Structure formats: structure tokens, C-alpha cells
Amino acid sequence: DAKTTQPPSMDCAEGRAANLPCNHSTISGNEYVYWYRQIHSQGPQYIIHGLKNNETNEMASLIITEDRKSSTLILPHATLRDTAVYYCIVRGNYGGSQGNLIFGKGTKLSVKP
Amino acid sequence: DAGVIQSPRHEVTEMGQEVTLRCKPISGHNSLFWYRQTMMRGLELLIYFNNNVPIDDSGMPEDRFSAKMPNASFSTLKIQPSEPRDSAVYFCASSLAGQATEAFFGQGTRLTVV
Numbered sequence: 174d175a176k177t178t179q180p181p182s183m184d185c186a187e188g189r190a191a192n193l194p195c196n197h198s199t200i201s202g203n204e205y206v207y208w209y210r211q212i213h214s215q216g217p218q219y220i221i222h223g224l225k226n227n228e229t230n231e232m233a234s235l236i237i238t239e240d241r242k243s244s245t246l247i248l249p250h251a252t253l254r255d256t257a258v259y260y261c262i263v264r265g266n267y268g269g270s271q272g273n274l275i276f277g278k279g280t281k282l283s284v285k286p
Numbered sequence: 287d288a289g290v291i292q293s294p295r296h297e298v299t300e301m302g303q304e305v306t307l308r309c310k311p312i313s314g315h316n317s318l319f320w321y322r323q324t325m326m327r328g329l330e331l332l333i334y335f336n337n338n339v340p341i342d343d344s345g346m347p348e349d350r351f352s353a354k355m356p357n358a359s360f361s362t363l364k365i366q367p368s369e370p371r372d373s374a375v376y377f378c379a380s381s382l383a384g385q386a387t388e389a390f391f392g393q394g395t396r397l398t399v400v
Contacts, residue, residue: 207388216290216377216391217329260329273342274319274379274389276329 176200176263182281185255191248193280195261198242204265206237207274208246210257217260217276220246251284258282290392292378298398304366307395310359311380319389320353320363321377329377335361336383368399 178196185191197206207222221228221235223244228235234247248255260279291310299305311318320332333343338355346353350369355361365372375396381389 211329214375214394216379216393219388219390222388273331273334275331276321278328 176275177261177277179259179261179277179280181278182283184283184285185248185251187253187284187286188250191246191251191255191282191284193246193248193259193261193282194243195246196243197261197263200241200263201265204263206235206241206244207262207264208233208235209260209262209276210255211260211279212254212257220259222264251282253284253286256282256284290378290380290390292376292392292395294395295393296396296398298400299368301369301399302367303399304364305368305372305397305399307363307376307378307397309361309363309378309380309392311361311378312390313359315380315382315390316358317381317383317387317389318355318361319379319381320361321379322374323377323394324374332363365397368397370399373397373399 205222205224208220209217211217221230221233223235223237237244258279258281260276293308316337318335321329322332323329332345333353334341335355351365353363375394377391377394379389379391381387
């Protein structure tokens with residue numbers, strides 16, 4: 174089972190920041206938080222990941238709380254092309270498996286003009 | 287690199303037939319994942335290989351499903367015999383081994399079993 178909880182859907186106005194929350198209250202110390210998105214009928218696309226510190230790349234920013242029990246993905250200026258399902262994933266080292274990627278239901282983000 | 291390449295993109299087959307889905311991972315990647323996606327069940331991990339060895343196949347639904355990775359550049363997912371409930375989009379993904387690496391997904395194979 175997925176180890177994360179996300180709201181099923183969110184709306185965002187075009188040009189505004191989209192803030193997508195994720196709860197992962199049972200995260201272990203060596204587990205990373207990953208974000209992927211899936212635009213309709215395409216394969217999932219990697220966005221960003223982090224362990225403890227906040228991270229930023231050309232696509233988004235990831236804010237992880239100090240206790241690491243939750244995080245927020247921020248799309249600073251959402252466009253219509255950012256409409257997708259966003260998945261928050263906790264990824265660890267399960268024995269010798271070196272990290273399965275288990276997807277939950279995600280958040281369907283709708284960016285509106 | 288062309289990314290993860292899956293074939294075919296679409297497959298329609300009759301119930302009871304054997305179906306083989308193919309995946310070519312990104313060169314140099316040593317982890318490979320097979321997923322199945324349906325509206326009802328979402329994106330499910332079927333099996334995960336590391337250095338061509340199956341590490342976790344707990345998601346394989348039943349004995350009708352089998353996956354192989356004969357070398358680092360090729361993997362197959364076979365369904366024999368196929369059933370209508372196997373209709374789904376099947377994704378392959380690859381990454382470098384380790385927990386702090388991103389996985390790249392192919393475009394998927396849409397399987398329809400009639």
C-alpha cells in the first residue's frame with residue numbers, strides 16, 4: 174500500500190502558484206519523498222525528490238516539514254499544460270530491493286484559464 | 287538517448303491468446319519496473335528487476351503473468367492465456383539502482399483483450 178495521503182483533486186488558476194500537499198506521517202529516516210505527474214494517457218514523469226532539505230529545480234519546488242511527516246509540491250506559475258495527476262511517493266530501501274516505486278491515487282490538478 | 291521504448295503501443299487480442307509486451311530500458315540503467323494501470327486500480331507495480339534479477343514480483347497478479355529480463359537492454363512481460371480483465375495500459379520504467387534516483391517511464395502499451 175502507498176504510504177502517502179493526498180487530496181483527490183485541486184483546482185488552480187492559470188499563472189498562480191499550485192501548492193499540492195502530501196502527508197507521509199510514517200516515513201522512515203532513510204526514505205525519500207518523490208513527486209511524479211501523469212498527463213492524460215502518457216507515462217508518469219519525474220518532477221523532484223528530497224530527503225530532508227527543501228529542493229528546487231526548473232519544474233517545481235519541494236518543501237518538506239522539519240519532522241518530515243508532510244511535504245508540499247509547489248508549481249510557481251501553473252499553466253494549462255500542468256493539468257495532470259500528481260503522485261507523492263515515499264521510496265526507501267526495502268531489504269535488498271533498493272527501492273520500489275509504489276503509486277497511490279494522487280491528486281488530480283486542474284489548471285483553469 | 288531515446289528514453290524507455292515499449293512495443294507494441296497498442297495490442298488487441300482475443301481471450302486465451304498469448305500476449306508479449308516488450309521494453310527496452312535506457313542504456314546504463316540497471317533497475318527496471320513493470321506497471322499496470324486501470325481506472326479501477328490505478329498504477330500497480332507488477333515486478334521490479336535489479337541487474338536483470340527479479341527482486342520483487344509480489345505484484346504479479348497470478349501465474350498467467352511472467353516477466354523476464356535476459357539482458358540489461360531488454361525485458362518482456364508475457365500473459366498466457368490472456369483474459370478480458372487483463373485489459374489495461376502496461377508501463378515499463380527504468381532507473382539507476384538506488385533510492386535517490388529518478389525513474390523514467392515509457393509511453394506504455396494499451397492492451398485490449400476481447
